[in-house]
Amino acid sequence: MGINHWPEGERPREKLLAFGPQTLSDAELLAIFLRVGVKGRSAVDLARDLLTSFGGLRPLMEADQVAFCAARGLGSAKYAQLQATLELSRRHLASQLARGNALTSPALVRHYLTSQLRHLGHEEFAVLFLDTQHRIIRYESLFRGTLDSASVYPRDVAKRALELGAGALILAHNHPSGVAEPSDADRRITDRLKDALGLFDIRVLDHFVVGDGEVVSFAERGWI
Template structure:
């Protein structure tokens, strides 16, 4: 049965307009993005098939072009549209941070860092530079690869902080393994950076480790 023949309260678009997006399932949200199904399958049926094939919404959203376009019912046009939607979401999170004090919303900081780092297949170390009132000046990825005490350079972080006129920083990096638990090396890197930046009266407010389903805060654990 085509979606237009469903009861109005069960159609994804009408349901979203009456109840809001949070009321929809992953398949219903994806169906709205897809707009149409394929022969013999409605958009919702196709969405369910795709979620099953990819193993969930997140793997689908993070799939590369070849994997995404290999699925029946998808293609370059859908891939391009999805990348635009994801980038708009990331920029929306970034604009929310730059409009105010990032530290008044730890959940927003977590969401922003996860959107930037969670999908990467390699380790990446980034810094959020803040002014003396803890407003965001700039977010920048500085190091990538296997992160250890020899591959993260405090002098480079300090140089960028001074160039940007930062008074504080929030450090962040991801664990491609998906496990957000900080390692001993993570703690050593944090202490080296904290000591180096303190020489210039620049504070390290937190260090977030981004995993598959969790973002761990050093500050919340009392490690800073």
């Protein structure tokens, strides 16, 4: 039986409009995104099949184009639609941060940095450049690859901060292993950047390490 023949209170779209998106299961939310099922399977059935085959919502959302498009009921159009949706979410978070003081919204900063870095299969080092009132100027990824004290260049970070007129910044990088615990190299990089940027009166306010479901703050650890 198609979803259109279900009782109205059980249809995902109607449930969302009546009770809010937080009341829907992963399969129901995914069914709204899919819009239609395949022969013999409703959109909700298909959503459940996909969640099972990919191992959950996150692996599905972060699947590469080849794996995503190869799945039954998906394809390049759905992949493009998903990527556009994810990018809209990231830009919405960025616009929320840009309107306020980053230090008064630590949860929003964590959420934004997680959205930018958690899904990456490689290590990436990024910076939130802030003005003297700690409002966001720009987020930029500056270094990519295995990070150690030799691969993150303080002069490049300082140069970009001066170009943007930044008075402070927040450092961030991800651990593709999923373990957010900072390494000794992470602490050395942070100390070198603090010392170099301090010469230009630019403050390093925090360094976030993004893992799988966890984000570690250097400031909270008392390391900055």
